[in-house]
Amino acid sequence: MKTRLNSIKKKITDAAVSCGRDPADIRLVAVSKRIPENKIREAIEAGADILGENFIQEAREKTDHLSSCNVSWHFIGHLQSNKSKYAVRMFDFIHTVDSIKLALEINKRAEKINKIQNILIQVNISGELSKSGVEPEKIMDLLKEISRLKNISVKGLMTMPPYFSNPEKARPFFASLRKLREAIKKEDIPGIFMEELSMGMTGDFEAAIEEGATLVRIGTAIFGKRV
Numbered sequence: 661m662k663t664r665l666n667s668i669k670k671k672i673t674d675a676a677v678s679c680g681r682d683p684a685d686i687r688l689v690a691v692s693k694r695i696p697e698n699k700i701r702e703a704i705e706a707g708a709d710i711l712g713e714n715f716i717q718e719a720r721e722k723t724d725h726l727s728s729c730n731v732s733w734h735f736i737g738h739l740q741s742n743k744s745k746y747a748v749r750m751f752d753f754i755h756t757v758d759s760i761k762l763a764l765e766i767n768k769r770a771e772k773i774n775k776i777q778n779i780l781i782q783v784n785i786s787g788e789l790s791k792s793g794v795e796p797e798k799i800m801d802l803l804k805e806i807s808r809l810k811n812i813s814v815k816g817l818m819t820m821p822p823y824f825s826n827p828e829k830a831r832p833f834f835a836s837l838r839k840l841r842e843a844i845k846k847e848d849i850p851g852i853f854m855e856e857l858s859m860g861m862t863g864d865f866e867a868a869i870e871e872g873a874t875l876v877r878i879g880t881a882i883f884g885k886r887v
Protein backbone atom coordinates (compact mmCIF):
# COMPACT_ATOMS: atom_id res chain seq x y z
CA MET A 661 0.00 0.00 0.00
CA LYS A 662 2.72 2.41 1.03
CA THR A 663 4.64 1.67 -2.19
CA ARG A 664 1.60 2.22 -4.37
CA LEU A 665 0.60 5.39 -2.60
CA ASN A 666 4.10 6.80 -2.82
CA SER A 667 4.34 5.92 -6.48
CA ILE A 668 1.07 7.81 -7.17
CA LYS A 669 2.29 10.78 -5.16
CA LYS A 670 5.49 10.79 -7.16
CA LYS A 671 3.55 10.70 -10.42
CA ILE A 672 1.43 13.62 -9.21
CA THR A 673 4.56 15.59 -8.34
CA ASP A 674 6.21 14.76 -11.66
CA ALA A 675 3.11 15.77 -13.64
CA ALA A 676 2.95 19.06 -11.74
CA VAL A 677 6.64 19.84 -12.21
CA SER A 678 6.50 18.92 -15.90
CA CYS A 679 4.03 21.73 -16.52
CA GLY A 680 5.50 24.26 -14.14
CA ARG A 681 2.94 23.88 -11.35
CA ASP A 682 3.63 23.72 -7.62
CA PRO A 683 2.98 20.10 -6.55
CA ALA A 684 1.59 21.42 -3.26
CA ASP A 685 -1.39 22.80 -5.19
CA ILE A 686 -2.57 19.29 -6.03
CA ARG A 687 -4.19 17.08 -3.44
CA LEU A 688 -4.91 13.40 -3.69
CA VAL A 689 -8.38 12.12 -2.86
CA ALA A 690 -8.00 8.40 -2.20
CA VAL A 691 -11.26 6.93 -3.50
CA SER A 692 -12.26 4.20 -1.08
CA LYS A 693 -15.72 3.22 -2.32
CA ARG A 694 -16.34 -0.51 -1.90
CA ILE A 695 -12.94 -0.91 -0.26
CA PRO A 696 -12.95 -2.67 3.13
CA GLU A 697 -12.02 -0.76 6.26
CA ASN A 698 -8.79 -2.61 6.92
CA LYS A 699 -7.46 -1.51 3.53
CA ILE A 700 -8.56 2.06 4.16
CA ARG A 701 -6.79 1.99 7.49
CA GLU A 702 -3.62 0.81 5.72
CA ALA A 703 -3.90 3.68 3.26
CA ILE A 704 -4.33 6.17 6.08
CA GLU A 705 -1.29 4.77 7.86
CA ALA A 706 0.62 5.05 4.59
CA GLY A 707 -0.25 8.75 4.42
CA ALA A 708 -3.63 9.13 2.68
CA ASP A 709 -5.29 12.14 4.32
CA ILE A 710 -8.36 12.69 2.10
CA LEU A 711 -10.77 9.84 1.43
CA GLY A 712 -13.45 9.91 -1.25
CA GLU A 713 -16.70 7.98 -0.83
CA ASN A 714 -19.64 7.53 -3.21
CA PHE A 715 -22.39 5.98 -1.13
CA ILE A 716 -23.94 7.51 1.98
CA GLN A 717 -24.84 4.32 3.83
CA GLU A 718 -21.40 2.83 3.27
CA ALA A 719 -19.73 6.08 4.30
CA ARG A 720 -21.77 6.26 7.51
CA GLU A 721 -20.31 2.97 8.67
CA LYS A 722 -16.77 3.77 7.60
CA THR A 723 -16.64 7.28 9.04
CA ASP A 724 -18.05 5.92 12.27
CA HIS A 725 -15.55 3.06 12.55
CA LEU A 726 -12.62 5.22 11.44
CA SER A 727 -13.63 8.29 13.44
CA SER A 728 -10.39 8.26 15.42
CA CYS A 729 -8.38 8.76 12.20
CA ASN A 730 -7.38 12.28 11.38
CA VAL A 731 -8.59 12.38 7.79
CA SER A 732 -10.86 14.51 5.69
CA TRP A 733 -13.83 12.82 3.98
CA HIS A 734 -15.05 13.99 0.59
CA PHE A 735 -18.31 12.92 -1.04
CA ILE A 736 -17.88 12.21 -4.75
CA GLY A 737 -20.99 10.15 -5.58
CA HIS A 738 -24.45 11.11 -6.71
CA LEU A 739 -26.28 12.70 -3.78
CA GLN A 740 -30.02 12.38 -3.36
CA SER A 741 -31.34 15.43 -1.54
CA ASN A 742 -33.04 13.28 1.11
CA LYS A 743 -29.56 12.06 2.16
CA SER A 744 -28.13 15.57 2.50
CA LYS A 745 -28.44 15.47 6.27
CA TYR A 746 -25.89 12.66 6.50
CA ALA A 747 -23.63 14.11 3.84
CA VAL A 748 -23.40 17.43 5.67
CA ARG A 749 -22.52 15.70 8.93
CA MET A 750 -19.77 13.55 7.47
CA PHE A 751 -18.07 15.35 4.63
CA ASP A 752 -15.73 18.33 4.49
CA PHE A 753 -16.40 18.62 0.76
CA ILE A 754 -19.31 17.53 -1.42
CA HIS A 755 -18.02 17.40 -5.03
CA THR A 756 -21.27 16.67 -6.80
CA VAL A 757 -23.79 19.48 -6.39
CA ASP A 758 -25.62 20.07 -9.67
CA SER A 759 -29.03 21.53 -8.86
CA ILE A 760 -30.57 24.27 -6.79
CA LYS A 761 -32.84 21.70 -5.16
CA LEU A 762 -29.86 19.82 -3.79
CA ALA A 763 -28.07 23.02 -2.78
CA LEU A 764 -31.11 24.25 -0.86
CA GLU A 765 -31.34 20.99 1.05
CA ILE A 766 -27.61 21.00 1.86
CA ASN A 767 -27.86 24.61 2.99
CA LYS A 768 -30.80 23.83 5.26
CA ARG A 769 -29.02 20.87 6.85
CA ALA A 770 -25.79 22.80 7.26
CA GLU A 771 -27.61 25.68 8.93
CA LYS A 772 -29.12 23.26 11.45
CA ILE A 773 -25.69 22.18 12.63
CA ASN A 774 -24.06 25.59 12.25
CA LYS A 775 -21.73 24.52 9.50
CA ILE A 776 -20.53 26.19 6.35
CA GLN A 777 -20.52 23.30 3.87
CA ASN A 778 -17.82 23.34 1.20
CA ILE A 779 -19.13 22.18 -2.14
CA LEU A 780 -18.02 21.85 -5.73
CA ILE A 781 -20.38 22.14 -8.67
CA GLN A 782 -20.40 19.04 -10.84
CA VAL A 783 -20.40 20.00 -14.51
CA ASN A 784 -21.53 17.76 -17.35
CA ILE A 785 -18.77 19.01 -19.58
CA SER A 786 -19.18 16.35 -22.26
CA GLY A 787 -22.94 16.79 -22.62
CA GLU A 788 -23.55 13.04 -22.39
CA LEU A 789 -27.21 12.43 -21.59
CA SER A 790 -26.42 9.75 -19.04
CA LYS A 791 -24.15 11.95 -16.94
CA SER A 792 -24.96 13.93 -13.84
CA GLY A 793 -23.82 17.49 -13.59
CA VAL A 794 -25.11 20.88 -14.60
CA GLU A 795 -24.76 21.87 -18.24
CA PRO A 796 -22.12 24.55 -18.75
CA GLU A 797 -24.72 26.95 -20.22
CA LYS A 798 -26.73 26.80 -17.00
CA ILE A 799 -23.97 27.13 -14.46
CA MET A 800 -23.96 30.92 -14.08
CA ASP A 801 -27.64 30.96 -13.12
CA LEU A 802 -27.11 28.11 -10.69
CA LEU A 803 -24.14 29.86 -9.08
CA LYS A 804 -26.05 33.10 -8.71
CA GLU A 805 -28.82 31.26 -6.87
CA ILE A 806 -26.40 29.34 -4.67
CA SER A 807 -24.45 32.48 -3.83
CA ARG A 808 -27.42 33.61 -1.71
CA LEU A 809 -27.22 30.54 0.51
CA LYS A 810 -25.42 31.42 3.73
CA ASN A 811 -24.34 27.95 4.80
CA ILE A 812 -22.76 26.87 1.54
CA SER A 813 -19.36 27.85 0.24
CA VAL A 814 -18.72 27.05 -3.42
CA LYS A 815 -15.04 26.22 -3.81
CA GLY A 816 -14.82 25.18 -7.44
CA LEU A 817 -15.86 22.67 -10.09
CA MET A 818 -15.79 18.92 -10.61
CA THR A 819 -16.19 16.84 -13.71
CA MET A 820 -16.02 13.30 -15.03
CA PRO A 821 -15.30 13.07 -18.74
CA PRO A 822 -16.41 10.01 -20.72
CA TYR A 823 -14.18 6.99 -20.25
CA PHE A 824 -11.37 6.64 -22.79
CA SER A 825 -8.55 4.14 -22.73
CA ASN A 826 -6.32 6.91 -24.06
CA PRO A 827 -6.13 9.74 -21.49
CA GLU A 828 -5.23 12.25 -24.21
CA LYS A 829 -8.86 11.99 -25.35
CA ALA A 830 -10.02 13.20 -21.93
CA ARG A 831 -7.71 16.20 -22.00
CA PRO A 832 -10.01 18.55 -23.98
CA PHE A 833 -12.74 18.01 -21.38
CA PHE A 834 -10.34 18.91 -18.56
CA ALA A 835 -9.29 22.01 -20.49
CA SER A 836 -12.96 22.96 -20.94
CA LEU A 837 -13.55 22.77 -17.21
CA ARG A 838 -10.56 25.04 -16.59
CA LYS A 839 -11.84 27.54 -19.14
CA LEU A 840 -15.27 27.47 -17.56
CA ARG A 841 -13.65 28.25 -14.22
CA GLU A 842 -11.90 31.27 -15.73
CA ALA A 843 -15.19 32.50 -17.22
CA ILE A 844 -16.88 32.15 -13.81
CA LYS A 845 -14.07 34.02 -12.06
CA LYS A 846 -14.61 36.95 -14.42
CA GLU A 847 -18.26 37.17 -13.35
CA ASP A 848 -17.15 37.89 -9.79
CA ILE A 849 -20.21 36.41 -8.15
CA PRO A 850 -20.18 37.25 -4.42
CA GLY A 851 -19.29 34.30 -2.22
CA ILE A 852 -18.32 32.06 -5.14
CA PHE A 853 -14.71 30.88 -5.02
CA MET A 854 -13.12 28.99 -7.84
CA GLU A 855 -9.86 27.67 -6.45
CA GLU A 856 -10.58 23.96 -6.88
CA LEU A 857 -10.85 21.79 -9.98
CA SER A 858 -11.71 18.20 -9.07
CA MET A 859 -10.80 16.12 -12.12
CA GLY A 860 -8.68 13.13 -13.05
CA MET A 861 -8.90 9.49 -11.98
CA THR A 862 -6.56 6.48 -12.17
CA GLY A 863 -6.42 6.45 -15.97
CA ASP A 864 -6.07 10.13 -16.68
CA PHE A 865 -4.90 12.10 -13.64
CA GLU A 866 -1.65 13.24 -15.23
CA ALA A 867 -3.48 14.91 -18.13
CA ALA A 868 -5.91 16.42 -15.60
CA ILE A 869 -3.03 17.88 -13.59
CA GLU A 870 -1.50 19.36 -16.72
CA GLU A 871 -4.86 21.00 -17.38
CA GLY A 872 -5.14 22.48 -13.89
CA ALA A 873 -6.62 19.86 -11.50
CA THR A 874 -6.24 20.67 -7.80
CA LEU A 875 -8.02 17.56 -6.52
CA VAL A 876 -7.40 14.24 -8.25
CA ARG A 877 -9.70 11.35 -7.32
CA ILE A 878 -7.80 8.08 -7.48
CA GLY A 879 -9.10 4.67 -6.42
CA THR A 880 -7.87 1.71 -8.44
CA ALA A 881 -4.22 2.77 -8.60
CA ILE A 882 -4.12 2.88 -4.79
CA PHE A 883 -6.42 0.07 -3.67
CA GLY A 884 -6.40 -2.23 -6.69
CA LYS A 885 -9.50 -3.35 -8.55
CA ARG A 886 -12.77 -2.99 -6.64
CA VAL A 887 -14.91 -6.12 -6.19
Ligand SMILES: *Cc1c(COP(=O)(O)O)cnc(C)c1O
Pocket residue numbers: 691693714736737820860861862863877878879880881
Ligand atom coordinates in the same frame (compact mmCIF):
# COMPACT_ATOMS: atom_id res chain seq x y z
C1 LIG B 1 -14.75 5.64 -8.49
C2 LIG B 1 -14.52 7.05 -8.78
C3 LIG B 1 -13.22 7.56 -8.93
C4 LIG B 1 -11.98 6.71 -8.89
O1 LIG B 1 -11.84 5.95 -10.04
P1 LIG B 1 -10.53 5.05 -10.32
O2 LIG B 1 -10.58 4.83 -11.77
O3 LIG B 1 -10.68 3.82 -9.51
O4 LIG B 1 -9.36 5.86 -9.90
C5 LIG B 1 -13.09 8.92 -9.15
N1 LIG B 1 -14.15 9.73 -9.20
C6 LIG B 1 -15.40 9.29 -9.06
C7 LIG B 1 -16.53 10.24 -9.13
C8 LIG B 1 -15.63 7.93 -8.86
O5 LIG B 1 -16.89 7.50 -8.74
